[in-house]
Amino acid sequence: MTTEAASSILTIDLDAVADNWRRLRDAAAPAVCAAVVKADAYGLGIDKVAPALADVGCALFFVATLDEGLRLRALLPQVDVAVLGGLLPGTAPIFLRDRLIPVLNDLGQVERWRGECAKTGQAGAAILHIDTGMNRLGLDPREAERLALDATLLDGLDIRYVMTHMACADTPSDPLNEIQLARFKAALAALPGLKGSLAASSAIFLGRDCHFDLVRPGAALYGINPTPGKPNPMRQTVRLEGRVLQVRYVDSGEAVGYGASRRFDRPGKIATIATGYADGYLRSLSNGSLAHLAGHRVPMMGRVSMDLLTFDVTDLPEGLVIPGGLVELLGEQYTPDDAARDAGTIGYEILTSLGQRYARRYIGAGA
Numbered sequence: 389m390t391t392e393a394a395s396s397i398l399t400i401d402l403d404a405v406a407d408n409w410r411r412l413r414d415a416a417a418p419a420v421c422a423a424v425v426k427a428d429a430y431g432l433g434i435d436k437v438a439p440a441l442a443d444v445g446c447a448l449f450f451v452a453t454l455d456e457g458l459r460l461r462a463l464l465p466q467v468d469v470a471v472l473g474g475l476l477p478g479t480a481p482i483f484l485r486d487r488l489i490p491v492l493n494d495l496g497q498v499e500r501w502r503g504e505c506a507k508t509g510q511a512g513a514a515i516l517h518i519d520t521g522m523n524r525l526g527l528d529p530r531e532a533e534r535l536a537l538d539a540t541l542l543d544g545l546d547i548r549y550v551m552t553h554m555a556c557a558d559t560p561s562d563p564l565n566e567i568q569l570a571r572f573k574a575a576l577a578a579l580p581g582l583k584g585s586l587a588a589s590s591a592i593f594l595g596r597d598c599h600f601d602l603v604r605p606g607a608a609l610y611g612i613n614p615t616p617g618k619p620n621p622m623r624q625t626v627r628l629e630g631r632v633l634q635v636r637y638v639d640s641g642e643a644v645g646y647g648a649s650r651r652f653d654r655p656g657k658i659a660t661i662a663t664g665y666a667d668g669y670l671r672s673l674s675n676g677s678l679a680h681l682a683g684h685r686v687p688m689m690g691r692v693s694m695d696l697l698t699f700d701v702t703d704l705p706e707g708l709v710i711p712g713g714l715v716e717l718l719g720e721q722y723t724p725d726d727a728a729r730d731a732g733t734i735g736y737e738i739l740t741s742l743g744q745r746y747a748r749r750y751i752g753a754g755a
């Protein structure tokens with residue numbers, strides 16, 4: 389027996405994710421293309437997404453935390469796994485044991501990693517993160533200067549890449565892009581022989597100058613538009629279908645949902661859907677999103693509840709929306725970027741909020 393007939397359904401297209409990776413790889417070649425799979429592969433499920441990417445040739449993965457790194461290591465024994473959060477005190481032996489690559493964010497971490505590697509005789513692989521203007525993680529300008537004056541601080545380490553991260557890459561005209569690029573070039577020039585990595589999804593589309601030796605896309609792999617304001621060069625990867633629980637007729641003058649925030653000014657029809665803010669359907673979409681059914685657009689009416697959504701289906705042809713049926717909440721016609729615009733957020737938050745209560749279906753190779 390399956391309970392899927394009673395659930396909303398989240399379908400994740402692994403072929404589309406793999407295809408997006410190939411597009412980014414080709415756009416950045418000859419630079420190497422990694423994949424950022426932090427936060428459970430942006431909510432899509434690292435257990436399925438990472439192996440699908442490894443199958444098409446991705447050999448370097450970035451995660452945010454040590455725990456994410458350990459989970460990925462257990463899934464994929466052969467690939468390189470880098471942990472963006474850095475090398476916190478007491479964790480170096482775990483990094484070594486599981487062959488995880490720490491992203492070293494300050495000189496203390498560099499020293500700690502050297503010490504641990506010297507103890508065990510291993511050439512510790514690492515990525516060195518230099519901050520060029522985001523002021524979040526990475527060596528600050530004074531530390532970068534110290535390193536430039538004394539490269540022996542890296543002795544015994546296998547520095548795979550020197551990386552930095554851009555604050556405004558999704559806004560090509562922002563002057564900070566040029567500033568960060570210039571600072572990064574200067575930092576690399578002071579560390580001869582080391583490879584560079586600057587671009588996440590959006591910076592891949594800022595041009596060759598930003599590719600260096602390695603690019604680190606996340607969002608674009610999952611279909612978020614890395615070039616806001618221009619056509620999306622990526623494929624959509626998720627489709628969310630909400631289960632219809634009830635279809636009801638409402639008299640003119642009646643309101644729908646908590647707070648009675650919207651009223652019918654004509655006799656209407658409401659479809660109540662089995663999805664809510666507990667599933668990551670943001671409450672800020674109340675009275676402000678769309679669903680689709682057989683090519684028809686249906687507007688949300690009322691507030692988002694914990695487990696329920698209400699859509700105005702008054703204008704749909706009779707018989708199209710029925711209990712047990714499905715309406716499309718996210719997909720080609722209303723993308724995570726569309727939902728983000730309507731919710732006042734970014735597509736990243738829409739994806740990483742996707743709940744665990746949906747029946748999850750994976751399609752494509754590796755499903």
Ligand SMILES: *Cc1c(COP(=O)(O)O)cnc(C)c1O
Nearest residue numbers: 424553588589604605606607608
């Ligand atoms: C999250 C992250 C990325 C990926 O960014 P996207 O915009 O999702 O492509 C790359 N590098 C660093 C340091 C990150 O934190």
